[in-house]
Amino acid sequence: MPAALPRIHERPMPAIRDNIVEVRGLSKFYGGFQALKEIDLDFPEGELISLLGPSGCGKTTLLKMIAGLLEPSAGQVFVKGKAVTGPGPERAFVFQDFALMPWATVLRNVAFGLELRGTPKAERHETARRYIAEVGLAGFEERYPHELSGGMRQRVGLARALAVNADVLLMDEPFSAVDEQTRRKFQEDLLHLRRVQRKTFIFVTHSIEEAVYVSDRIVLLSRRPGRVSRIIEPDIPRDGTPDEIRRDRRYLDTVEDIWDGLKQFVD
Numbered sequence: 230m231p232a233a234l235p236r237i238h239e240r241p242m243p244a245i246r247d248n249i250v251e252v253r254g255l256s257k258f259y260g261g262f263q264a265l266k267e268i269d270l271d272f273p274e275g276e277l278i279s280l281l282g283p284s285g286c287g288k289t290t291l292l293k294m295i296a297g298l299l300e301p302s303a304g305q306v307f308v309k310g311k312a313v314t315g316p317g318p319e320r321a322f323v324f325q326d327f328a329l330m331p332w333a334t335v336l337r338n339v340a341f342g343l344e345l346r347g348t349p350k351a352e353r354h355e356t357a358r359r360y361i362a363e364v365g366l367a368g369f370e371e372r373y374p375h376e377l378s379g380g381m382r383q384r385v386g387l388a389r390a391l392a393v394n395a396d397v398l399l400m401d402e403p404f405s406a407v408d409e410q411t412r413r414k415f416q417e418d419l420l421h422l423r424r425v426q427r428k429t430f431i432f433v434t435h436s437i438e439e440a441v442y443v444s445d446r447i448v449l450l451s452r453r454p455g456r457v458s459r460i461i462e463p464d465i466p467r468d469g470t471p472d473e474i475r476r477d478r479r480y481l482d483t484v485e486d487i488w489d490g491l492k493q494f495v496d
C-alpha cells in the first residue's frame with residue numbers, strides 16, 4: 230500500500246498575525262482605589278477590538294494607559310514590542326468630545342497633528358484634504374466646528390486621527406454623542422476604514438449590539454476592579470446588508486450571550 234500523503238495541504242494555514250499592542254499584568258490604582266487588576270491582552274494588527282463592560286470597570290483607564298496618557302501602577306503596555314512610556318506617533322487617541330479647536334477650520338483641525346510634527350503646510354494640507362474626503366466631508370474644509378453637526382464633528386476627529394498615519398486608533402466611545410442614524414452610518418465608515426486602511430482600532434463602547442456588529446473581538450471586563458472576564462470573537466456574516474446582518478441568528482445569539490454574561494454585573 231502506498232504511504233499516505235502528508236495532509237498538511239488539506240487545510241489552509243492559519244494566518245500569522247502579529248500583535249501590535251500587548252498588555253501585560255496591567256493594574257491601576259487611583260489612590261487607595263483599584264480600578265484595574267492584572268490585565269493581560271493581545272491586540273492583533275489590523276483588527277477592530279472593542280472594550281465592553283459595566284460602567285466604571287476601567288475601560289477608559291485601560292485605553293488611556295495604552296495611549297500612554299496615564300501611567301500604570303503595575304505592569305506594562307508594549308506597542309510593536311516596545312514598552313510604552315508616553316504617547317507616540319504610532320497611536321492616535323480620538324476623544325469622546327473629539328477635542329476640536331473651535332476657532333480653527335476643519336482643514337486646520339484635521340492637519341493639526343501634522344502641524345505639531347512640523348510637517349510643511351502644503352504637505353499637511355494635502356494629507357488633511359485626503360482624509361477629509363475619506364470620511365465624507367469633502368467641501369467642508371473651510372467650515373468651523375460650530376457649523377457642523379455632532380456626527381460631522383465626529384468625522385473631523387476621526388480624520389485628524391487618521392491624518393497622522395498612526396497604526397493604532399484608540400477611540401473612547403466614538404459613537405456616544407450622536408443620534409442612532411448617524412451612529413450606524415459611522416459604524417459602516419469604521420468597517421470600511423478598517424478594510425481599506427488596515428489600521429488597528431481599539432475602542433470603548435457601552436453598546437453590546439455595536440460591539441458585536443463592528444468588532445473582530447470583544448474584550449469583556451468585569452466590575453471593579455476591572456479584570457478580563459471573557460474575550461469573544463463574534464462569528465457573524467459580513468457580506469449582507471447591515472439590516473440582514475442585524476437579523477442574522479448568529480448576530481442575535483452573540484448579543485444575547487454577551488448580555489447574559491454582563492447581567493451578573495448589573496445591580
Ligand SMILES: Nc1ncnc2c1ncn2[C@@H]1O[C@H](COP(=O)(O)OP(=O)(O)OP(=O)(O)O)[C@@H](O)[C@H]1O
Nearest residue numbers: 259262264282283284285286287288289290291453
Ligand atoms: N482620575 C481619577 N481619580 C480617581 N478615580 C478615578 C479617576 N479616573 C477614573 N477613576 C475611577 O476609576 C474607575 C474606572 O474609571 P473609568 O473611567 O476607566 O471606567 P469606565 O469603564 O470607562 O467607565 P464608564 O463606562 O462609566 O465611562 C471608576 O470607578 C472611576 O470613578
